[in-house]
Amino acid sequence: xxxxxxxxxxxxxxxxxxxxxxxxxxxxxxxxxxxxxxxxxxxxxxxxxxxxxxxxxxxxxxxxxxxxxxxxxxxxxxxxxxxxxxxxxxxxxxxxxxxxxxxxxxxxxxxxxxxxxxxxxxxxxxxxxxxxxxxxxxxxxxxxxxxxxxxxxxxxxxxxxxxxxxxxxxxxxxxxxxxxxxxxxxxxxxxxxxxxxxxxxxxxxxxxxxxxxxxx
Amino acid sequence: xxxxxxxxxxxxxxxxxxxxxxxxxxxxxxxxxxxxxxxxxxxxxxxxxxxxxxxxxxxxxxxxxxxxxxxxxxxxxxxxxxxxxxxxxxxxxxxxxxxxxxxxxxxxxxxxxxxxxxxxxxxxxxxxxxxxxxxxxxxxxxxxxxxxxxxxxxxxxxxxxxxxxxxxxxxxxxxxxxxxxxxxxxxxxxxxxxxxxxxxxxxxxxxxxxxxxxxxxxxxxxxxxxxxxxxxxxxxxxxxxxxxxxxxxxxxxxxxxxxxxxxxxxxxxxxxxxxxxxxxxxxxxxxxxxxxxxxxxxxxxxxxxxxxxxxxxxxxxxxxxxxxxxxxxxxxxxxxxxxxxxxxxxxxxxxxxxxxxxxxxxxxxxxxxxxxxxxxxxxxxxxxxxxxxxxxxxxxxxxxxxxxxxxxxxxxxxxxxxxxxxxxxxxxxxxxxxxxxxxxxxxxxxxxxxxxxxxxxxxxxxxxxxxxxxxxxxxxxxxxxxxxxxxx
Numbered sequence: 001x002x003x004x005x006x007x008x009x010x011x012x013x014x015x016x017x018x019x020x021x022x023x024x025x026x027x028x029x030x031x032x033x034x035x036x037x038x039x040x041x042x043x044x045x046x047x048x049x050x051x052x053x054x055x056x057x058x059x060x061x062x063x064x065x066x067x068x069x070x071x072x073x074x075x076x077x078x079x080x081x082x083x084x085x086x087x088x089x090x091x092x093x094x095x096x097x098x099x100x101x102x103x104x105x106x107x108x109x110x111x112x113x114x115x116x117x118x119x120x121x122x123x124x125x126x127x128x129x130x131x132x133x134x135x136x137x138x139x140x141x142x143x144x145x146x147x148x149x150x151x152x153x154x155x156x157x158x159x160x161x162x163x164x165x166x167x168x169x170x171x172x173x174x175x176x177x178x179x180x181x182x183x184x185x186x187x188x189x190x191x192x193x194x195x196x197x198x199x200x201x202x203x204x205x206x207x208x209x210x211x212x213x214x215x216x
Numbered sequence: 217x218x219x220x221x222x223x224x225x226x227x228x229x230x231x232x233x234x235x236x237x238x239x240x241x242x243x244x245x246x247x248x249x250x251x252x253x254x255x256x257x258x259x260x261x262x263x264x265x266x267x268x269x270x271x272x273x274x275x276x277x278x279x280x281x282x283x284x285x286x287x288x289x290x291x292x293x294x295x296x297x298x299x300x301x302x303x304x305x306x307x308x309x310x311x312x313x314x315x316x317x318x319x320x321x322x323x324x325x326x327x328x329x330x331x332x333x334x335x336x337x338x339x340x341x342x343x344x345x346x347x348x349x350x351x352x353x354x355x356x357x358x359x360x361x362x363x364x365x366x367x368x369x370x371x372x373x374x375x376x377x378x379x380x381x382x383x384x385x386x387x388x389x390x391x392x393x394x395x396x397x398x399x400x401x402x403x404x405x406x407x408x409x410x411x412x413x414x415x416x417x418x419x420x421x422x423x424x425x426x427x428x429x430x431x432x433x434x435x436x437x438x439x440x441x442x443x444x445x446x447x448x449x450x451x452x453x454x455x456x457x458x459x460x461x462x463x464x465x466x467x468x469x470x471x472x473x474x475x476x477x478x479x480x481x482x483x484x485x486x487x488x489x490x491x492x493x494x495x496x497x498x499x500x501x502x503x504x505x506x507x508x509x510x511x512x513x514x515x516x517x518x519x520x521x522x523x524x525x526x527x528x529x530x531x532x533x534x535x536x537x538x539x540x541x542x543x544x545x546x547x548x549x550x551x552x553x554x555x556x557x558x559x560x561x562x563x564x565x566x567x568x569x570x571x572x573x574x575x576x577x578x579x580x581x582x583x584x585x586x587x588x589x590x591x592x593x594x595x596x597x598x599x600x601x602x603x604x605x606x607x608x609x610x611x612x613x614x615x616x617x618x619x620x621x622x623x624x625x626x627x628x629x630x631x632x633x634x635x636x637x638x639x640x641x642x643x644x645x646x647x648x649x650x651x652x653x654x655x656x657x658x659x660x661x662x663x664x665x666x667x668x669x670x671x672x673x674x675x676x677x678x679x680x681x682x683x684x685x686x687x688x689x690x691x692x693x694x695x696x697x698x699x700x701x702x703x704x
Binding site for chain 2: 118
């Protein structure tokens with residue numbers, strides 16, 4: 001089961017309510033795009049959902065959270081740390097196993113970063129780092145994706161390629177997106193957030209980009 | 217991983233230390249070390265604060281020597297920092313700070329005797345060299361922009377006071393406060409060569425087996441250091457500095473004849489003194505090198521390399537104790553107490569205690585150096601991990617340690633470790649006074665045998681060795697592009 005049904009979601013900052021209270025029910029197979037102005041509460045909502053559904057999800061936080069001193073391989077492998085024993089993880093840190101190398105390399109090929117596999121992420125560009133964080137989420141191999149602006153630093157064709165990959169790899173997803181065209185093309189449900197509340201919730205085939213623009 | 221320069225450098229240092237262990241004299245030679253250790257800890261938990269009135273006097277003297285020494289060191293260090301660009305000044309400062317406080321004390325003892333001046337200069341001279349270097353680094357990092365925007369024709373002094381000092385003030389203040397803490401430690405160990413500070417009292421209690429007295433002294437010392445923020449207030453500082461010279465004690469008067477004899481006779485190499493001339497110098501120096509300097513250098517380098525790696529391992533093991541990425545408040549509080557005790561105890565005192573308990577070998581020295589320096593570095597990188605914000609789905613437990621934290625702090629860990637390399641070597645040399653065959657042992661024996669000429673050459677060699685390691689440490693830090701703050 002990769003869907004969830006959450007209610008009473010709310011968050012305050014400095015005594016001021018920034019989100020909710022709101023309810024969100026996502027069924028398996030739904031690909032939800034969260035849209036809305038910056039500061040509307042999209043990131044907070046992603047964070048709250050992650051707190052509720054816990055570790056059975058693949059996460060792409062906005063600040064990526066990469067360990068810059070480690071190479072691309074290790075940053076991707078980190079998505080499965082909780083699926084291996086501690087000694088396996090520690091050995092991998094020193095010398096990765098062939099099967100894992102092959103799996104991560106294959107994934108990085110799809111994201112066009114295979115040649116950077118052993119380079120520390122500190123020396124990558126913003127778009128490359130973003131793809132490493134996406135690779136970690138895919139490598140984690142959960143059915144539910146929670147992603148906060150996962151393609152904001154990617155150029156046009158690359159953004160489409162990654163969004164298609166995410167659509168195919170995850171049964172269910174909740175993705176905060178500021179690009180309305182991408183939201184309509186790769187998601188089947190659009191949730192518009194305004195001032196911390198749900199202002200719009202429709203299947204994407206019933207919406208056009210002008211309908212969404214009213215939120216901005 | 218092996219292709220990382222930082223990892224490769226670490227592995228080389230570990231390999232050198234492992235090979236060094238084969239040659240090192242590591243053993244517990246005392247007949248009943250654990251009973252002695254037990255008695256000592258029993259003494260610490262049953263401290264006796266009232267055995268003699270000497271304890272409070274010793275505490276007062278320790279503070280007084282620290283204040284006068286650090287104040288003078290800071291004043292002259294600041295003046296030197298202003299002209300630190302000049303190469304002769306740099307060399308001079310590197311030289312005076314390469315000689316340990318205790319060596320300076322041993323030198324001054326020979327001609328000033330047990331006069332307070334001996335203790336004051338023993339702290340003030342090496343501290344001037346350290347202050348000069350760090351102050352100049354801090355001043356150099358000031359933002360140059362405000363200075364460029366001053367009206368043309370602004371005087372140098374005004375420009376300095378308006379654009380440099382305000383920008384650096386906080387850092388200068390923090391560093392000087394940190395050095396005051398170091399000064400208290402230096403002042404305490406000056407007692408081991410006979411000055412009236414805590415070390416003297418500790419040695420006396422220990423040698424008679426009065427562990428409760430020694431425990432009381434250690435506890436008072438920790439309280440003194442831990443409460444520095446409470447009793448060292450900016451407004452009270454002038455009072456302390458003006459009052460401190462009056463609490464140094466009388467000591468013994470200086471015999472000026474001794475001073476003259478020291479410089480005109482004692483330190484002149486024996487062959488020159490006896491008129492053999494330069495021809496006699498070659499066998500004299502050869503004998504000194506083969507029988508004292510080379511064994512001393514070998515043991516000093518050996519012990520330094522083992523202690524350096526032990527320090528690193530301990531720091532990496534200890535930093536999670538205070539990191540808020542692990543465990544609960546109880547464990548963190550006890551972790552803090554452990555690290556504060558480890559870094560507040562001067563390595564000399566730790567080594568002295570462990571030597572008494574375990575008997576003479578390199579082991580007490582390695583443990584003492586690792587505990588003190590590992591405590592300092594562990595505390596610094598532990599605090600650094602507390603500024604890191606991890607992803608909400610970050611791994612926990614040992615995986616968090618190995619995958620999230622160690623890779624992020626490893627570079628600064630190495631920077632701190634290489635920064636302390638020279639400090640560890642300085643201490644290693646001085647621990648020879650306690651009977652480990654490092655350079656300090658040969659210096660001390662030469663002084664005991666009233667062969668000051670030999671002692672001076674050995675001290676000179678020690679200083680050059682320290683300068684060499686300092687340069688090597690800086691080269692490695694630059695090569696690995698490691699950056700560090702001077703407050704370590």
